[in-house]
Amino acid sequence: MSISNLKLSVMAGAVTLLAGQILPLPSLAAEGSSVVAEGKAIALSRKKGNCLACHLIEGGEFPGNLGPPLIAMKARYPDKQKLRAQIWDPTAANPESAMVPFGRNKVLTEAEMDKLVEYIWTL
Amino acid sequence: MKKLLNRVAVLAIAGTVSMGAQATTPEEDRNAFNKLYKWRFSGVPMEEFVNGAYAIDPIGRENWEAIEEFPPYEPFIDEGEVMWETPFANGKGYKDCFPDGPAIAGNYPHWDKEQGMVMTLPLALNQCREANGEKPLKYKKGSITNIVAYTAFQSRGQVTNVVIPDDDPRALAAYENGRKFYFTRRGQLNFSCSTCHLQNTGMKVRTEILSPTLGQTTHWPTYRSKWGTVGTLHRRFTGCNKNIRAKPFKAQGEQYRNLEYFLTYMSNGLELNGPGARK
Numbered sequence: 001m002s003i004s005n006l007k008l009s010v011m012a013g014a015v016t017l018l019a020g021q022i023l024p025l026p027s028l029a030a031e032g033s034s035v036v037a038e039g040k041a042i043a044l045s046r047k048k049g050n051c052l053a054c055h056l057i058e059g060g061e062f063p064g065n066l067g068p069p070l071i072a073m074k075a076r077y078p079d080k081q082k083l084r085a086q087i088w089d090p091t092a093a094n095p096e097s098a099m100v101p102f103g104r105n106k107v108l109t110e111a112e113m114d115k116l117v118e119y120i121w122t123l
Numbered sequence: 124m125k126k127l128l129n130r131v132a133v134l135a136i137a138g139t140v141s142m143g144a145q146a147t148t149p150e151e152d153r154n155a156f157n158k159l160y161k162w163r164f165s166g167v168p169m170e171e172f173v174n175g176a177y178a179i180d181p182i183g184r185e186n187w188e189a190i191e192e193f194p195p196y197e198p199f200i201d202e203g204e205v206m207w208e209t210p211f212a213n214g215k216g217y218k219d220c221f222p223d224g225p226a227i228a229g230n231y232p233h234w235d236k237e238q239g240m241v242m243t244l245p246l247a248l249n250q251c252r253e254a255n256g257e258k259p260l261k262y263k264k265g266s267i268t269n270i271v272a273y274t275a276f277q278s279r280g281q282v283t284n285v286v287i288p289d290d291d292p293r294a295l296a297a298y299e300n301g302r303k304f305y306f307t308r309r310g311q312l313n314f315s316c317s318t319c320h321l322q323n324t325g326m327k328v329r330t331e332i333l334s335p336t337l338g339q340t341t342h343w344p345t346y347r348s349k350w351g352t353v354g355t356l357h358r359r360f361t362g363c364n365k366n367i368r369a370k371p372f373k374a375q376g377e378q379y380r381n382l383e384y385f386l387t388y389m390s391n392g393l394e395l396n397g398p399g400a401r402k
Contacts, residue, residue: 052329054328062329063327064326064327064329064331066328098319098322100311101313105311106311107312
């Protein structure tokens with residue numbers, strides 16, 4: 001993720017947070033859900049994320065069990081950027097990680113990563 | 124929880140094997156591998172490891188046992204016997220290259236001092252052909268699998284016994300080279316052989332249970348339902364390399380032969396039971 005992207009998404013987060021406290025924003029919410037849907041497609045596609053190869057995801061068929069179930073993600077990753085960092089390059093936290101460095105090895109693009117993280121965070 | 128504990132220990136042992144700042148001897152490697160798998164799959168008798176994932180997966184095993192009742196590799200053995208018995212154009216045949224008969228799989232792979240390389244069974248068979256003016260066979264599928272299937276079947280019951288002779292330092296170097304290959308991460312997906320078959324053995328990738336390295340070399344060639352035919356060990360290496368989006372190496376090239384040398388050494392003491400059948 002480029003710095004400007006990062007700033008943008010942090011800012012966007014702040015805006016929604018603030019706005020959310022005042023009044024619901026239907027247009028943003030609608031856009032948000034289509035991003036989540038795209039993120040889901042990326043997560044489940046065998047050619048893209050293929051997360052099910054190793055993780056149980058609620059509603060996903062034939063999950064592997066190499067990695068832990070992806071569940072209660074918001075609780076476990078209150079900081080969305082930490083979640084993104086784990087998916088970007090799991091070997092940063094655990095050099096022996098058996099997980100694919102999706103960002104570092106360019107398995108997914110920046111834009112795909114962003115959408116994917118939005119979806120995973122809903123789990 | 125037991126599973127989790129198991130995996131932590133597996134990682135710890137795998138870590139000491141792979142990281143090993145100071146060099147380990149092949150025997151130390153083999154002992155560590157044995158220890159790890161015995162511990163990870165306590166209750167699985169050693170001789171069961173020749174059955175790959177079916178040693179540790181009761182459901183897969185049931186299907187496999189049903190398949191073994193009408194072994195899909197049988198026609199390939201028969202074809203191979205015909206090849207063994209049929210003379211080349213020059214009147215000689217495999218029998219002349221291998222006067223002790225077709226039960227020779229247990230002699231491979233071995234260090235060939237004269238040629239300064241790891242000699243494998245498919246390579247030796249092709250060298251026999253070429254010495255007699257015949258074209259070499261392709262290494263991953265096709266008639267090579269017939270002749271290898273026949274010799275494998277004739278060699279059933281022999282015991283894996285790879286030797287690393289100490290009168291030629293190049294032999295140990297070839298082993299080390301294969302070992303390094305096994306532990307090196309490669310491909311866009313960043314996996315080493317050890318990531319799947321050592322660290323995560325017994326775990327599932329989708330519906331595939333990752334087999335232990337121990338026993339992976341005893342049963343080649345293997346009929347795979349996915350291939351719809353019999354393929355060689357190096358074809359399987361190619362597949363595992365492609366799955367991680369790594370460029371596969373050449374079948375019977377130096378890298379895969381050294382890998383086979385290391386991998387087969389790890390299975391020393393296990394019986395040969397080829398050809399095999401897998402899904």
